[in-house]
Amino acid sequence: MKIQYSDQKKIFNVHTEQIPYLSVAMLDALGVPNLYSTRFRSFDNQSGEGETGLRVVVMKHEEEAEAAPVVFKNRDALARQLGSSIEHESVTDQKHTNHVYVVTEQDLGPILRSEKPLHRRCIDGLVTDLPDVLLTAFGGDCPPIYLADPKRGAIGLVHAGWRSTLGKIPAKAIERMAVQFGSDPRDLYAAIGPGICTDCYEMGDEVYEQFSEQWGSAAADAILRRYPGGKYHLDLRAANHMTLLETGMSEERIAVSNVCTMCNADIFYSYRAHRMENEQVAMIVNRFGA
Ligand SMILES: [Zn+2]
Numbered sequence: 001m002k003i004q005y006s007d008q009k010k011i012f013n014v015h016t017e018q019i020p021y022l023s024v025a026m027l028d029a030l031g032v033p034n035l036y037s038t039r040f041r042s043f044d045n046q047s048g049e050g051e052t053g054l055r056v057v058v059m060k061h062e063e064e065a066e067a068a069p070v071v072f073k074n075r076d077a078l079a080r081q082l083g084s085s086i087e088h089e090s091v092t093d094q095k096h097t098n099h100v101y102v103v104t105e106q107d108l109g110p111i112l113r114s115e116k117p118l119h120r121r122c123i124d125g126l127v128t129d130l131p132d133v134l135l136t137a138f139g140g141d142c143p144p145i146y147l148a149d150p151k152r153g154a155i156g157l158v159h160a161g162w163r164s165t166l167g168k169i170p171a172k173a174i175e176r177m178a179v180q181f182g183s184d185p186r187d188l189y190a191a192i193g194p195g196i197c198t199d200c201y202e203m204g205d206e207v208y209e210q211f212s213e214q215w216g217s218a219a220a221d222a223i224l225r226r227y228p229g230g231k232y233h234l235d236l237r238a239a240n241h242m243t244l245l246e247t248g249m250s251e252e253r254i255a256v257s258n259v260c261t262m263c264n265a266d267i268f269y270s271y272r273a274h275r276m277e278n279e280q281v282a283m284i285v286n287r288f289g290a
Pocket residue numbers: 196197198199200260261262263264
């Protein structure tokens with residue numbers, strides 16, 4: 001598993017003992033269990049991709065009840081590598097919104113998408129101060145953003161594709177943590193996880209127009225640039241970094257990914273590279289107060 005990094009910074013630790021995963025070094029140092037999975041390592045013959053076919057999410061074309069057992073088993077195995085289990089898990093819905101939900105005891109444990117109550121079906125961000133809760137998000141180019149507040153014993157996780165990024169989902173999660181748990185942005189740590197890089201992320205002009213309209217043209221020009229081919233390219237990392245800084249977070253507490261899912265399409269599922277629905281899983285566990 002030879003990952004290409006866009007710079008020399010040591011943002012991630014790589015773990016290959018069991019099911020391989022990356023973890024954010026800054027969060028590891030804080031004692032916050034976290035991971036981002038890869039395509040490896042699966043011998044589940046249903047995926048049809050041998051050992052590169054690890055399945056952690058039920059795909060849209062799949063019969064949910066049929067596919068779920070393998071998916072739950074794989075997620076549980078990953079969670080156990082963080083000292084947790086799927087019984088403590090609450091997941092995001094990947095709807096490209098900026099909706100952030102405060103997880104309760106009733107939300108924990110594996111659940112089929114079709115069995116989720118209505119209020120849990122359009123969530124792209126989760127926050128909690130409940131000890132031992134495992135937050136899970138998915139992504140196959142869209143980066144996850146991990147949040148941790150050691151002072152208030154709270155964590156958060158958001159799925160930040162371009163629409164959620166436009167809706168400033170990391171700031172929505174931080175606002176929610178402030179309201180619910182009394183979190184001060186200056187006490188927070190944040191990590192923008194693996195996702196698509198600027199070079200790989202070609203966008204239509206309408207994306208520039210939307211950012212320009214909602215963020216102002218100076219901000220839009222800072223995160224979107226026309227490439228020689230004539231298309232805009234979006235820097236999702238810089239966009240979310242900007243949003244995190246606007247909340248009052250301190251720059252040295254923000255880790256920014258240097259791993260692109262599309263540049264490393266042999267290691268990660270990439271929607272743009274493969275046009276496939278399969279995705280990676282991002283996980284974070286609340287060990288504060290434990
Ligand atoms: Zn790339």
